[in-house]
Each structure stands twice: as C-alpha cells, then as structure tokens.
Amino acid sequence: MTPSSQLQVMLAEENGATPSVRVVQALSEHGALSATQLARITGLAKSTISTALTSLRASAMVIESSAAEKDRGAGRPATTITLNPAAGTCVGVLLGGEHIQVIVADVTHAVISDVALPMKTDYSPQEAVTATSRLIGEAYREHRLSLQTMLGVGIAVAGPINPRDGRVLRASGVPTWSGVNIKHEFQRVLKCPVIAENESNCSAIAELMWGAAVGRQDFIFLTMDLAIGGAVVANGQLVSGNAGAAGEFGHICINPDGPLCRCGNHGCLELYAGLKEPLGEFSRQFGQEVTIDEVISLARGGNLAAQTMIEQVAHVAGQGLGIIASVVNPGLVVVGGRLALARELLLAPLEASFNRHSLVKRSELDADARTQVLSSAFSGRGACLGAVGLVLRAGGRTG
Amino acid sequence: MTPSSQLQVMLAEENGATPSVRVVQALSEHGALSATQLARITGLAKSTISTALTSLRASAMVIESSAAEKDRGAGRPATTITLNPAAGTCVGVLLGGEHIQVIVADVTHAVISDVALPMKTDYSPQEAVTATSRLIGEAYREHRLSLQTMLGVGIAVAGPINPRDGRVLRASGVPTWSGVNIKHEFQRVLKCPVIAENESNCSAIAELMWGAAVGRQDFIFLTMDLAIGGAVVANGQLVSGNAGAAGEFGHICINPDGPLCRCGNHGCLELYAGLKEPLGEFSRQFGQEVTIDEVISLARGGNLAAQTMIEQVAHVAGQGLGIIASVVNPGLVVVGGRLALARELLLAPLEASFNRHSLVKRSELDADARTQVLSSAFSGRGACLGAVGLVLRAGGRTG
C-alpha cells in the first residue's frame, strides 16, 4: 500500500480512533517521538504502538528520524520516529472576507506553498470553488507535486457552520452563503476528502496541534482584529455549540443600551474591542489610512495615541475575558488576530484588565489553577494552518 | 459475587467505560430497556450487550422486568431489563449553606429516605462529616438497611472544586472550607467510595441522567434562587474548567460601573437576577418576611408586584443567557433553583429576553438549531439527587 492511500483509508474510516490514526496525530502534533513517548501520549500500550509502527513503517507513512538526542541517563537509547514528509500533501483553505488563501503542506505540516487571491466582497460559493480549485492546481504545478499525493482539503470558513448538517448558518453575515454545504460543494469539484470548519475553530486547532495550546485540554482562542471572534476547547474537544455558534465572543453584550451592532443587538463587545472603529478614528486624526500593523509599529515607536488605542481595546477585551471565564473558566487564553502581533503591548493591559474582571483573582489561586494568557504562535496564517490540521486530525466531524 | 460487590468493583475501576458499566448507566438513565434498545443507546454490539447482561443477571445486578409492553408490530417480543432495586443503595449528600441534606436511594434512583438537618452558618468540614455520618446511619437504621449495601456516597458542595486535586477552591466563599479535600475527609470516616462535585454540576448531572436533559450533549443548567449559579455540559461532558470555576453565571459582569458584589467585582449578574435583594425589598413593602415559594403563589394569584419582580429578574437573566449562548451556544437551557417552580411565569419572559439578547434569533434558525428553555424536572432536590447520580455514574473524576 502506498503511504498516501493508507492515510486516505484512515481518513475515510468512520471511527478515527484506531491506533495508527492516533500515532499519526501524535506525531503530527509533537514532531519527532520515540515509541515509548508515543505510548505515553496516546495512552495506548507499548505493544499496540509497536504493531502500529511496524505497519506504518511498512507503508512508509513514518520513518526513523536521524535526530540523535542528548541521552542523559542509562538505558537503551530511543529511536525517534517522525512522519514521512513524502507520505502526502495536505491543503488548507481560508475563505476570508476579501481574499482566499491556500496553503499546501506535507504531513509534518511543513508549508510547501502559501498563496492568496484577493476576491471582491460577497463572492459567491461558486466563485470560491473555482478560485480555490485554480489556486490548488497552480500550487501543485509550480512545486511539481502530483495531485495524487493530495490527502485532503481543510476549509476555514468565516461564518458558523451547523455541526449537524455541515451547512453555513442561515443567519451568517453573507446571504449568498447561507445554507450552503461547503463540504459537498467543494468535494464535488476537488474530488478528494473535504473538511469544513469555522475559521476561529481552525485557529484553535492550529494552536492545539502545534501552537501555544499543545497538550492543553481547556482553553479559549480569542481573535482580536477589526472584528472579535473566538473558539472554545473544553475537555480536549472543540465546543461547536448547537448551531455552530459557540465562541462568538464578539457578540457578547456588554452594554444593553449601547450602539447597534451589525448582528442586530446592542452594545456588543466587538463594538468596543474590535479595531474597526478605533482604527477609522485614528486614520482620520492621522490624516491617512493606517493598518493594524502600522498602529503596532507606531505604538512600539512611542506614539501615545497608538498605545492608548491598544490599551483601550485591551481593557474592554479583558472585561470580555472575565465574562467568558465565568462561563468556562479556561486554563489558557490564546490571543490571535492581527492585534496579537503587538505581543506584550497588548497582553500586559489585557491580563491586568482580565484579572480585575475575574471572579477568582490570580493571587488567590494555586499556580496551576490560574488562567494563562498567551499570544498566538502563528502570525496571521493560523486559521489556514488549522485548516491543514483538519486534514491531519481528520475523522473529526466530517458531516 | 454479590450485586453490591460487583458494582463496588465497577466503581473502583479506573476506566469507567466497560460494557457492564455502560449498561448500568443506560438502565439508570432510562429505567426499563430491552437488550436491543440497550445496544442502540450504548452504541455497543448486540452480542456485547448479551454477554454483559448474562454477567449482570448472574450477579443479580439486573432483573427481567415484568412490564409487558404493548407490542405493536410483528417480531419476537422484547424482554425488558431493569436494575435490581435490591442491588444496593446509594447516598447523596448536599452540603448547603445552612443545612445538610441526605438522600438514600436504590440503584434505580428511587428515593428511600430524604432528610435534612439545619446547620449554623459557616459550619466546619469536621462538623459536616460528623453530621453527615450521623444522618446516614440514622437513615439506614430507620429503614432497616444494612450499611453493607451502601455502594458509595456522592457529595454536592456549594463552592467550586479544583478538578485536578479535588480540593475546595481557596477563594471559595467560606474560609473554613478552603483547600479541604472533601473526598478524603469523608472517605476517612464513611469508609466507602466518596465522590465530591460542585452543587450546580450535581444538578446538571441529575438533569442529564433523569431530567430535562436526558440524551442531550450540549446544555447549560441555570440556578435561579437567592443567588445565581449554573453548570455547563459540552460534548456530553461536564465542563469544570481549570479551577472548577466554570458555570459561575452569577458572576458574569453585566455592568462594570454597578454596585459591589460579594465576589469583589462590580455589577455581577447575581445582583440583578438573584432574588436576595428583590425579595428583601418585597418583604419590606409587604410588611412581613416572604419566601420565594410565597412570591410565586402571589404571582399566580394575580399579585402585580410579585409578577413584576419575577419578570424583572427574568429579563436580566435572559440577558445573561444571551451572553452565555454567545460563548457556548447550548442546545438547551435547564432552569433550576426555587424560582424555577414558577414555570411559565418565569420561562415566558426569560425566553423572550433571551431571544432579544441572542446573537442568532430563533426565527432565523432551523428547529433543531434553536436553543430550548425548560424548567428543571426536580423540585428543589435536584442537586442532592445529582449527588446520588455521581455514585451511579462513578468513574467520572474520582480525584
């Protein structure tokens, strides 16, 4: 059996919890591991790992890594195993508001190609399928890869997806997309396994697999950008909610008498913690259009107005985190979105405000019961990498 | 093997997912079932159920029920199986603010004894152990039960419990309890398996096993009483959070400039949706101390002030639900606490307000994507019944 066909079989399986799949997942998440480490991580018996590895070795899915580690301590040295980069390629697609991004990666999630195509606003699902298909074809041709190696395509979608039927929520922002089953639409043209998931959930998966949340069971992802969004992971699983609308942190109401939000309610968190308004205001005062990255640079350079702007959104976001923590009490908050690139400039005031608005104060908690706040490990392409992760994790919700 | 020893073995097992345990759980949750129904519910194969049942029958854990059902349709009639009420007894304990409640039930969760003992406020853990031990002893003696049949004791605790070490959160209301490991303290004296869990989580477990949330994977429990609390169930599992402080809905901040709450923050939901303040105010105007039950009766009888009071807390609680739904988007909200006894008087305005404060409006959703709101199925003793449920579910977090 060829490596790619083996993973394709694994992807196709209903029950994604076979030892081989779990070994592949663990390797994908941790890079290089020994058989013993694999046993500890997956919770399977050494013997089970052993048999799984012989089969995976036989089909060239994994290889023995040459990484000779520093062996401190006695005992037989471990042979490290890694995924075989030649085992196949995964595609991650981000259907953004005004562009489509396509990442091609090998099974070790090393990025082979990362391209983006600007789209006109409110592009239709049909246009998205065509554009994506073209981008994927071009990427494979440019890097002389065979489409035969493509194991699957993960798609990150801006709006909520109903976890039961896989369709975009009727009430999601863009009417042309409402009710569309992304998986079906893309699968028809791409002719390979497709997994669609909410954009923020993809970001969370990227953090969970390779980022700031590796090994964590309970954390939230918070997007801070022009808009505010997020995702919730509890007990090691994504919380999608009943209609796929969990993690919509931007639309937490923090002021019932506040201004009207695009969602139809009043005083949503996004209106105060999203950068759309403040950035517009800043641009007007500055005399020219300013991007988020530029604001961060200005703040770093000592510009008081820029610093104040970041501090203000951090303050409100911290209030939001306090509210979220009262509901799910996460052990970790990973902050993503373009504003996360401000690092400490954002995190310091954010954490301070979060602590002020927390039910249980940091000082009253044991170290391991405190909620950590970290920046995303990825700069801007977390969601699309997460879409790649969907393929590797596969067997999640494939409805 | 005697039935009780068998369940005790099952309780002691690390992995609580053996077919026998799952059959017992399913029977506990559904009452009487046929082997085929058990296979469907547990997801196990018919053959597995068959072998599990022969073993459970041999040890008298289950019996064949005489309930001859209406057989519509062809085919061999099913023999219904139920748990054997003589298989053992379970104890549920509620450590309340001013009383301790003890329920003794058989494995079918039929209540044999339900007693309560008033305690002075701020009673110590030691006093609690002594009182509980006495109450249990008395209950067993009174009903001529042998303590040998006692399979385990579940304990519902008012404050958050750290899921990692099982200790009461340092920052929980009462200082005498902070840091205490309830499981250990009680186990030392009671000499049988003890499982401790947060009170609201117990209520949620009761709803999940036998109440309004049977078969649900994603729901929240909302306590409406003098105080506001709750619990979160996502992907079929309780969400305890990092420090056990998930589901603290009462301390969601809905007004940063609001009055000081006992938790140290400002403008918590509890200050507006809890009945403590409004009830005191009502009592003053009414000229005498009024209980929650009396307010409900008055409202039913047409008393406008009582009705207004319920509508007002319902309005704010609906706002809180909107916030919670933005975070976890539950498929169901079960409302408990003494105010839940007002049923439609509370639910109608609560649902209306919830819908008004929801990101996604009911009308925009397919029927199955809407969030239902229901009253608790238990009148006031849900938490203590849930503690009984802890014993039956056992194998959850026994840390």
Added chain:
DNA sequence: CCTAATTTGTTCTAGGATGAACTTATTACC
C-alpha cells in the same frame, strides 16, 4: 392452520488491544 416476514436474543469466530515476559542496547560503578 400453515408459511413468510419480522424482530429479539444467543453463539461463534475473527480481529484488536493489553500486560507480562523477554530481548536488546546503553550507562554507572566497582
């Protein structure tokens, strides 16, 4: 009244996972 259809429940076998025992490879120490 007999046969086909239907559904329940049991038996048997094959495939997987586990834990114990064993082999292999290295360090530590006398």
Added chain:
DNA sequence: GGTAATAAGTTCATCCTAGAACAAATTAGG
C-alpha cells in the same frame, strides 16, 4: 573490563468486542 541497573522495543497468551450466522418468538396473510 565486567556486572548490575536502566530503559527501549518486541513477542505472545489472554481478554474483549464486533459482526455474522443462527435460534427463538411473535404477527400478517392466504
């Protein structure tokens, strides 16, 4: 340098579960 200690990885008997075939008990219909 040799032996003990330590840790990694493999092999094998055992146990568990799923799926298929089979046996059992009932209804529908000619």
